[in-house]
Amino acid sequence: MRELLAEPPPRVRFDLRALEAIDAASAALVLELCEELRAGGCEARLEGAHGRVRAILDLVAASPRGVAPRVPLAPPGVVEEIGRTSAGVVAFARQVLDFTGQTAAAALAALREPRSIPWPVVTHVMERTGADALPIISLISFLVGMVSAFQGAITLHKYGADIFVADGIAIGVTRELGPLMVAIVASGRSGAAFAAEIGTMRVSEEVDALRTMGLDPFRYLVLPRVLAITAMVPLLTVLGDLVAVLGGAFVGVVSMDLTFAGYMQETKRALTLWHVGTGLIKSVAFGSAIGMIACQWGLATRGGAEGVGRATTSAVVSTLFFLVVIDSIFTVLFNAWNV
Amino acid sequence: MGYEGQVLLENIDFEIRRGEIFAILGGSGSGKSTLLRHLIGLQQPMRGEVEVDGAPPRLGARAPQAGVLFQSGALLGSMTLAENVALPLSTWTDLKPNEIDAVVHSKLRLVGLGGFENHAPDELSGGMKKRAGIARALALEPALVYLDEPSAGLDPITSAELDELLLTLNRGLGTTLVVVTHELPSIFAIAGRCILLDRDAKGAIAQGDPRELRERSLDPRVSAFFNRKPTGGPPRP
Numbered sequence: 001m002r003e004l005l006a007e008p009p010p011r012v013r014f015d016l017r018a019l020e021a022i023d024a025a026s027a028a029l030v031l032e033l034c035e036e037l038r039a040g041g042c043e044a045r046l047e048g049a050h051g052r053v054r055a056i057l058d059l060v061a062a063s064p065r066g067v068a069p070r071v072p073l074a075p076p077g078v079v080e081e082i083g084r085t086s087a088g089v090v091a092f093a094r095q096v097l098d099f100t101g102q103t104a105a106a107a108l109a110a111l112r113e114p115r116s117i118p119w120p121v122v123t124h125v126m127e128r129t130g131a132d133a134l135p136i137i138s139l140i141s142f143l144v145g146m147v148s149a150f151q152g153a154i155t156l157h158k159y160g161a162d163i164f165v166a167d168g169i170a171i172g173v174t175r176e177l178g179p180l181m182v183a184i185v186a187s188g189r190s191g192a193a194f195a196a197e198i199g200t201m202r203v204s205e206e207v208d209a210l211r212t213m214g215l216d217p218f219r220y221l222v223l224p225r226v227l228a229i230t231a232m233v234p235l236l237t238v239l240g241d242l243v244a245v246l247g248g249a250f251v252g253v254v255s256m257d258l259t260f261a262g263y264m265q266e267t268k269r270a271l272t273l274w275h276v277g278t279g280l281i282k283s284v285a286f287g288s289a290i291g292m293i294a295c296q297w298g299l300a301t302r303g304g305a306e307g308v309g310r311a312t313t314s315a316v317v318s319t320l321f322f323l324v325v326i327d328s329i330f331t332v333l334f335n336a337w338n339v
Numbered sequence: 340m341g342y343e344g345q346v347l348l349e350n351i352d353f354e355i356r357r358g359e360i361f362a363i364l365g366g367s368g369s370g371k372s373t374l375l376r377h378l379i380g381l382q383q384p385m386r387g388e389v390e391v392d393g394a395p396p397r398l399g400a401r402a403p404q405a406g407v408l409f410q411s412g413a414l415l416g417s418m419t420l421a422e423n424v425a426l427p428l429s430t431w432t433d434l435k436p437n438e439i440d441a442v443v444h445s446k447l448r449l450v451g452l453g454g455f456e457n458h459a460p461d462e463l464s465g466g467m468k469k470r471a472g473i474a475r476a477l478a479l480e481p482a483l484v485y486l487d488e489p490s491a492g493l494d495p496i497t498s499a500e501l502d503e504l505l506l507t508l509n510r511g512l513g514t515t516l517v518v519v520t521h522e523l524p525s526i527f528a529i530a531g532r533c534i535l536l537d538r539d540a541k542g543a544i545a546q547g548d549p550r551e552l553r554e555r556s557l558d559p560r561v562s563a564f565f566n567r568k569p570t571g572g573p574p575r576p
Contacts, residue, residue, distance in 0.1 A: 055562070055563060055566060058559035058562070058563065059559060059560075059563045061559065062559045062560050062563070200416075201415075201416075204411055204413060204416075205409040205410065205411060205413040206413050206414075206415055206416070208376075208381055208407075208409065208413065209407065209409055209413035209414075209415070210415075211381065211398045212379060212381070212398060212403055212405075212406075212407040213403055213426060213427045213430065213475075214398070214399065214401055214402055214403045214427070214430065214431060215426070215430060216399075
């Protein structure tokens, strides 16, 4: 056939009457040969194709021909890299703003019409994020109280000031450690669960199904979770504070020869309403941040099971980052205001 | 029309008539599901217009104008079948709980799932999930129902039963059905008219009665689509 192309005759006829079967590659070869012959001024014709042979020839003729040459990708330059990263940050910021706006709109609408909030969902999520977390929060808080007491005792014992372990634990736990530890546990337990649940609903089209039924996903999925965890994290923090103080008291009684009554009396003397209040203000902010960030990642999920995994990881990492940022902001503000 | 900035369909113009079964056809990646999402109102076109009853389809806090069956059924996993079907009723009607229960039972019976009210979605087979999805889509008795790949992944017998159900809905209740599919037996069994999408053309390459298109179209892409060997088992009786 290549000889034909070298010196094409004025007319070439391919007789395909006896052809019973042909594959796509052979069909493409024959069609390409005809095209090359015609390009050389030859009158090339395919005749007698029938049945599946005809169908495959038609299909191949209608398809785009050839394979695009693979062009090696040049590594992106610094400017391109900066541009891409900036575009990604802008897109993410827009997504977060959109989410925040829609959640705020859903919250305002729900305030106007509180009965529109799915309260059974809220109470169910409260049970999961609050009641179900009691054992782990209690255990971790008790251990944190114990460890802090041991650390404080090393220095305070040198000065004969063992009883002030109670002051350190009471103030440190209620203002800082209690809210932060509870928020970290809630982020790992409930935040991850929110992102995974909503992410799974997103990829299995359940979120779209809600929208087609006239149910706003922000009011139906996001708001109940944000409300539930915002209410539960402060309550868990109060419990965590109490248990951490008991952990400190355990160390004081067992290893520092303090009496339980004396330890608690000193704790009561050291604590003010503001110590507990500042911690609770932080915990409200932590709870709403966990709910918002986790739900945002859940609704942003793309790409099946792998996407759900990515969204869950991102939700936990982002939440932990923002918890520290929020904590720092509050600490600076409380210091500036002397509270 | 497109998805995440990529244009998939740019040359498309068609009408769906009240009371018909209209099929949206095409190969993988031709934009069938994207077109359906625009018809439902889940996505807005970059240019041009989509109208349902003379107005753009909008989703929001109001009773839906159409029922939708998603490809996977998209039943809410935290609810039983009865609760799934009852959800649009409890949201958008003033029916009392016992009246809602009665409607739910009748819809589940209609799709052959009577007795499965208290089952969770993950206890059901793929075909049963789709039937339950149809029951939920019909809960508010909409005049228009969209179905995304109702036969995909089903065995030929279940698929034929589902087609029978769709024909019953269309003929018995007068429901307009818009079906996205690429299952040839299903297309010829139920669709009165269709539109065939093509990825390279970025739009429709044929419209009309699928049987006529199969017999008479001179476009090799159309005849290749309609005359391909059906997949998924033996041909229907």
